[in-house]
Amino acid sequence: MIKQRKPRSEWYYLKKNSELLLLLLPGALLILVFAYLPMFGVVLAFKDFRYDLGFWDSPWVGFHNFEFFFVSDTAALITRNTVAYGLTYMILTTVIALLFAILMNEMRKRWLRIHQTALFIPYCLSWVVVGYLALALLDTQNGYLNKVLEALGFQTHMWYLETAPWPYILISAYLWKNIGFSTLVYFAGIMGINQEYYEAAKIDGASRWQMATKITLPLLSNLITVLLILSIGHIFVGDFGLHYFIPNDSGMTIPTTDIIDTYVYRALRVNGDIGMSTAIGLYQSAVGLVLVIAANFVVRKINDENSLF
Amino acid sequence: MNTTPQALSAKSRSVRETGTHKEPFSLVNLLSHIMFTCITLAMILPFILVIAISFTKESSIVEHGYQFFPSEYSLKAYQYIFEAPTILLRAYGITIMTTVIGTLLSLLVTAMLGYVTSRRDFRYRGPTSFFIFFTMLFNGGLVPSYILIKQYLHLDNTIWSMILPFLVSPFYILVMKGFMSKVPFEIIESAKMDGAREIRIFFTIVLPLSTPALATLGLFLSFGFWNAWFPALLYIDNEKLIPIQLLLVRMLQKLEFLTSGSDFSSQFGIDVSKFPSLSARMAMAILAGGPMVCIFPFFQKYFVKGLTVGSLKG
Numbered sequence: 001m002i003k004q005r006k007p008r009s010e011w012y013y014l015k016k017n018s019e020l021l022l023l024l025l026p027g028a029l030l031i032l033v034f035a036y037l038p039m040f041g042v043v044l045a046f047k048d049f050r051y052d053l054g055f056w057d058s059p060w061v062g063f064h065n066f067e068f069f070f071v072s073d074t075a076a077l078i079t080r081n082t083v084a085y086g087l088t089y090m091i092l093t094t095v096i097a098l099l100f101a102i103l104m105n106e107m108r109k110r111w112l113r114i115h116q117t118a119l120f121i122p123y124c125l126s127w128v129v130v131g132y133l134a135l136a137l138l139d140t141q142n143g144y145l146n147k148v149l150e151a152l153g154f155q156t157h158m159w160y161l162e163t164a165p166w167p168y169i170l171i172s173a174y175l176w177k178n179i180g181f182s183t184l185v186y187f188a189g190i191m192g193i194n195q196e197y198y199e200a201a202k203i204d205g206a207s208r209w210q211m212a213t214k215i216t217l218p219l220l221s222n223l224i225t226v227l228l229i230l231s232i233g234h235i236f237v238g239d240f241g242l243h244y245f246i247p248n249d250s251g252m253t254i255p256t257t258d259i260i261d262t263y264v265y266r267a268l269r270v271n272g273d274i275g276m277s278t279a280i281g282l283y284q285s286a287v288g289l290v291l292v293i294a295a296n297f298v299v300r301k302i303n304d305e306n307s308l309f
Numbered sequence: 310m311n312t313t314p315q316a317l318s319a320k321s322r323s324v325r326e327t328g329t330h331k332e333p334f335s336l337v338n339l340l341s342h343i344m345f346t347c348i349t350l351a352m353i354l355p356f357i358l359v360i361a362i363s364f365t366k367e368s369s370i371v372e373h374g375y376q377f378f379p380s381e382y383s384l385k386a387y388q389y390i391f392e393a394p395t396i397l398l399r400a401y402g403i404t405i406m407t408t409v410i411g412t413l414l415s416l417l418v419t420a421m422l423g424y425v426t427s428r429r430d431f432r433y434r435g436p437t438s439f440f441i442f443f444t445m446l447f448n449g450g451l452v453p454s455y456i457l458i459k460q461y462l463h464l465d466n467t468i469w470s471m472i473l474p475f476l477v478s479p480f481y482i483l484v485m486k487g488f489m490s491k492v493p494f495e496i497i498e499s500a501k502m503d504g505a506r507e508i509r510i511f512f513t514i515v516l517p518l519s520t521p522a523l524a525t526l527g528l529f530l531s532f533g534f535w536n537a538w539f540p541a542l543l544y545i546d547n548e549k550l551i552p553i554q555l556l557l558v559r560m561l562q563k564l565e566f567l568t569s570g571s572d573f574s575s576q577f578g579i580d581v582s583k584f585p586s587l588s589a590r591m592a593m594a595i596l597a598g599g600p601m602v603c604i605f606p607f608f609q610k611y612f613v614k615g616l617t618v619g620s621l622k623g
Contacts, residue, residue, distance in 0.1 A: 017432050019507035020425045024437060027422040027477055033462075034454065034474045035444040041453020055456065103341045111345070117606060118349035121356075124601040126536030128557045132594035133355040135561070136362055142374040142587065144358055176352065188616040208337070230480075233446055240539065248561060264451055274452055281450020289447045309442075 042282045049274035065279035074263065082259040085167075085243075086235035089174050094228065096175065097182035098220070102212050104183070105190050116187075120180035127241030130177055134246050138169070160248055166256040173246050174239065182227075189223045190216055225299050225306040233292035236284045240265065260284055356602075363387070363592035367585035386588035390596070397596070400553040403468065404535060407552060411472040411534040416527050418476050423485025424515055429494070445479040455543060470544035471537060471552065481526050484616060488522035489515060525615030528608040535601050553597045560590050 014021070045065055047058045069075050100119070104112055122130070137145045138159040146156040159165060197215050206214070238259035247253040260280060268277045292308075300307040358377055362370070363386050365379035373380055390397060425431055426438050454474065464470040492515055500510045516523070538554035545551060 013432050020428065020431050021433070023421045023508065023511060024425045027418040028437075028440065030418065030473070030477045031441060031444060034457075034477070035448060038449030038453035038457055039447065041449045041457060044453060044456070049456075051460075054460070103345070106338075106341070107345075111342070113609075115345045115349055117609065118352045120605065120609075121602055122352055124532055124536075124605050125598045126538060126554050126557075128538050128554050128561060129536075129594050129598035131561055132557070132591060133359055136358050136375050136591065137355065139375070142370055144375050144377075147374045147376075180352075184612060185616055188613045191613050230445065245558075245561065261451075268452060268455070274456070278450060278452040281452055285447050285450055292446050 042278060042285075044274060045279040045282045047275060049278075061275065065275040066283070069276050069280055069283075077255070078258050078260050078263050081256070082238045082261075083235055085170065085238060085259060088171055089178075089239075090228070090231045090235065092171065092175060093178060093182050093231075094224065096179055097186050098217075098224070100179070100183040101186035101190055102216055104187055105216075106208065116180075116184070119183060122177045123181045125177070127177075127239075127245045130173060131245035131248060134169070134173060135248065160250045161252045163253055163256040166247060166253050170242060170246060170257065174242055177242075185227070186220065186223070189220050193219050221303075222306050226308055229292060229295045229299060229308045232295045233288040235291060236288045237261065359591045359594060363588050363595055365588050367588055370587045383585070383588070385585045386592040389585060389589055390592055396556065397553075397593075399549060400551055400556045403550055404552040404554070407468050407471045407537070408531050408534040410468075411475065412527055412530045414472070415476045415478075415481075415530050415534075416523055419478070419481050419485050419526060419530075420489075420516060420519065420523065421511070422477070423482045424489050424511055426482070427486045427490040427492075428497075429490075441477075441482055442479050458544060465544040466547045466550060468550060471540045472534070474540070475533065475537070481529070484526060485519070485522055488519055488615065492518050521611040521615035523615075524608050524611035528605065531604075532601055557593060557597050560593060 041055075044055070044058075046060055046062060048061045048064075049055075049058045053059075104115065107115070135143070137143055140146065140156075140158045140160065143159070145159070149156050157165065159169070193216065197219070198211055201211050201215060238261045240259075240261040243257050243259050243262050244265070247257045264277045264280050267273045267280070296308050354377075358375060361377050361379055362375050364382050364384065365376065366381035366383035367385065369376075369379055369381040369383075422441060426434060426441065428434065431437070458470055458474060459465045464473065496514060496518075497510055500514055501507075505513075536554060537552070538558050541550075541552050541555040542558060545555065
């Protein structure tokens with residue numbers, strides 16, 4: 001029996017999906033309010049915001065806020081810092097986390113658990129707490145690092161007043177805190193690979209190096225590219241907590257530690273500069289969006305399956 | 310499908326014993342062991358140092374600096390903190406409240422969004438996914454949210470300013486979606502045949518099946534809420550609503566915060582000159598960070614199963 005199908009109106013489908021839509025509603029509202037409404041707020045970048053006049057009545061100033069930021073030397077410096085740190089974090093995290101995940105996959109369970117726990121513990125902490133740990137090591141008078149340097153007969157440092165060591169300190173702190181999480185994501189990815197591939201490879205006499213490069217990495221490539229594309233969008237968004245608390249908001253380290261996010265925060269909290277802060281935020285978001293779309297485009301050209309969207 | 314590493318190494322042992330091929334295993338294994346042991350130490354030692362400092366006598370710090378093995382131990386730091394516990398307990402209270410409410414609400418919302426977008430038969434799946442995941446690619450930035458929350462929603466100086474804006478995170482939805490898309494559709498289908506409504510299916514079938522993802526994300530979410538200082542830094546001026554992390558921020562920036570802070574010294578008549586500020590602030594860091602470090606191992610068994618990153622495409 002074949003029934004004659006009538007073209008159904010959209011109302012029919014809306015009704016049919018109504019319960020799923022209901023499940024969607026609370027989250028959708030939250031996203032609308034806290035993610036989409038602020039997007040319209042970026043018009044403040046083109047206004048001279050005044051609290052007494054409010055969002056709608058503040059006067060338009062065109063690109064003045066951008067101009068003010070970009071003609072200063074700061075723009076180049078903090079953009080360079082943000083991107084250089086972002087790229088370094090991204091590349092090092094990916095390479096090291098993959099290496100750890102592959103090595104952990106070969107480990108006995110008992111050791112695996114110990115190392116995995118240790119690796120992950122710093123991820124449980126906030127940057128504020130990590131700031132205290134850093135202080136215990138770096139404090140000029142009492143810090144452990146200076147004591148060690150002294151004991152070994154080296155020159156001690158006033159870490160919070162110097163610029164040169166900070167790239168190393170920040171990169172170490174970033175990896176120390178975050179590597180456990182990335183390792184875990186990749187490790188979960190490896191666990192999801194069908195074991196038959198490895199068994200077949202073993203029977204064919206493949207070495208572990210061959211199995212890692214010929215089975216594990218290719219099968220993880222989808223996960224790796226998804227995470228890479230996402231983190232490319234974040235290259236322009238620095239890790240505020242890291243760059244604010246680890247140097248302990250010390251003005252002396254600004255040339256090597258200041259990133260867009262810390263700059264915006266200071267501009268907002270210290271100078272109350274709404275217009276310029278919004279303008280910089282927009283600059284960050286826009287460049288991030290372009291970078292993600294470009295990265296996705298490149299990936300799609302190479303291998304469509306690995307692209308994010 | 311998921312063979313444990315033990316089974317894997319047992320398998321490779323048996324291969325080795327049958328002599329199918331030789332692996333250059335000893336050197337690689339040894340190096341990897343040494344490397345991981347060093348890394349594990351590097352991860353743990355800073356904690357030990359801070360714990361040691363918190364138990365060091367103040368005069369010993371001034372004399373010898375921070376040490377792993379203090380020359381003189383003392384419980385003074387903790388004694389002083391617990392002598393005037395109001396600030397600390399209040400901060401704990403706020404932090405626990407935001408963490409519990411935030412984590413539960415966020416799990417619920419994340420699970421609902423992840424579930425609906427994982428349903429292949431959901432008609433509006435494409436637009437919905439775009440609506441959710443576009444926020445991962447573009448956002449309005451700090452200032453517009455700040456003005457929205459402060460000037461228009463008037464959430465400043467309420468605990469909701471530390472909860473509501475952080476309930477939905479696209480990356481966690483992606484993880485949830487990845488997990489839930491593996492729930493066999495036949496189960497949902499047959500429940501529907503039996504006349505169960507979608508909401509019932511979600512709460513009685515899908516949620517219980519998603520325990521690993523819920524546990525993993527629940528842990529990450531509670532890290533997020535427990536460790537959040539930024540929203541408090543922006544929105545909280547009321548002394549009674551300060552979470553523990555903000556307390557730490559203030560102490561980090563101003564060592565004297567504990568002693569000059571209104572409640573601690575004046576109300577309880579602490580002798581400021583004797584206050585062991587160097588060890589006390591490390592003790593505070595431990596009190597703030599410790600609880601999260603302690604609960605994490607209980608969730609670890611869910612991790613590998615619960616962390617499957619889904620795909621935006623489908």
